[in-house]
Amino acid sequence: MKTSIPERELMSSGHLACQGCGATMAMRYALKGLGERTVMVVPACCWTVISGAAPRSSIRLPLLHSPFAAAAATAAGVKAGLVARGDRDTTVVAWAGDGGTFDIGLQALSGAADRDDDILYVCYDNEAYMNTGVQRSGGTPAGAWTMSTPGAGGSARPKKDLDAIVLAHGIPYFATATPAYPEDMVRKFAKARSVKGFRFIHILSPCPPGWKSDPMDSARLSRLAVQTGLFRLYEAEKGAIRLNVRADKRKPVGEYLKAQGRFKGMSAGETAELQRRVDAFWESEKR
Numbered sequence: 001m002k003t004s005i006p007e008r009e010l011m012s013s014g015h016l017a018c019q020g021c022g023a024t025m026a027m028r029y030a031l032k033g034l035g036e037r038t039v040m041v042v043p044a045c046c047w048t049v050i051s052g053a054a055p056r057s058s059i060r061l062p063l064l065h066s067p068f069a070a071a072a073a074t075a076a077g078v079k080a081g082l083v084a085r086g087d088r089d090t091t092v093v094a095w096a097g098d099g100g101t102f103d104i105g106l107q108a109l110s111g112a113a114d115r116d117d118d119i120l121y122v123c124y125d126n127e128a129y130m131n132t133g134v135q136r137s138g139g140t141p142a143g144a145w146t147m148s149t150p151g152a153g154g155s156a157r158p159k160k161d162l163d164a165i166v167l168a169h170g171i172p173y174f175a176t177a178t179p180a181y182p183e184d185m186v187r188k189f190a191k192a193r194s195v196k197g198f199r200f201i202h203i204l205s206p207c208p209p210g211w212k213s214d215p216m217d218s219a220r221l222s223r224l225a226v227q228t229g230l231f232r233l234y235e236a237e238k239g240a241i242r243l244n245v246r247a248d249k250r251k252p253v254g255e256y257l258k259a260q261g262r263f264k265g266m267s268a269g270e271t272a273e274l275q276r277r278v279d280a281f282w283e284s285e286k287r
């Protein structure tokens with residue numbers, strides 16, 4: 001079977017991720033799109049551990065750990081240093097989780113986007129602070145159980161619309177991705193590598209321990225998120241949005257929810273209301 005995905009691996013075995021970790025699948029495909037001339041900047045997140053103990057790393061690229069709140073600022077500084085040395089071609093990537101993007105790193109992210117710093121910012125979004133024991137983040141959807149929202153109804157607050165926040169900065173390139181669509185993901189990272197200025201990719205990244213799902217289901221859940229219309233695969237270049245996968249014939253959102261123990265507290269009425277909102281959104285997209 002022919003594929004557009006490069007064969008060469010820039011991520012090795014021996015990493016420290018959990019079984020079925022979406023963040024490792026995402027990194028593997030991202031590196032295939034980015035290539036060797038890449039520097040990774042990683043703040044406090046699961047990948048701080050997954051990468052392995054210094055001086056070794058499970059990725060075959062330079063990797064710099066940064067403070068939790070400063071991934072974007074650190075990446076911008078690394079890029080400035082490379083340019084000062086005459087290197088304008090190496091791609092500098094800030095690779096952060098939802099906690100370091102939706103919440104703690106949002107100020108630095110906004111500043112870098114506003115300055116149009118020549119970096120790629122990637123948020124692998126597993127929808128909670130997973131590295132510290134599954135606490136709610138701004139990326140946690142309503143109804144999801146976390147250690148800090150342990151009640152029957154889960155999180156009372158909706159997921160923050162990070163995409164709208166980032167797009168409001170008028171950046172050159174924005175995209176969403178998920179490991180169930182690897183060719184789409186690799187293509188988007190290769191595209192981001194070719195663009196100058198601030199770029200952003202938002203990856204939905206399943207986390208079996210935090211989502212209370214079977215590690216075997218990570219790719220299936222990534223796909224279901226798109227097929228149910230809960231997560232859109234699209235990209236935006238200079239404000240022009242292009243949908244990559246349509247969800248006109250959607251699967252019920254309940255298929256996605258029931259495969260994750262974190263949503264077991266959601267009532268039938270809450271599931272129906274979520275379905276209504278998803279349907280209303282996609283109907284509005286047709287107009």
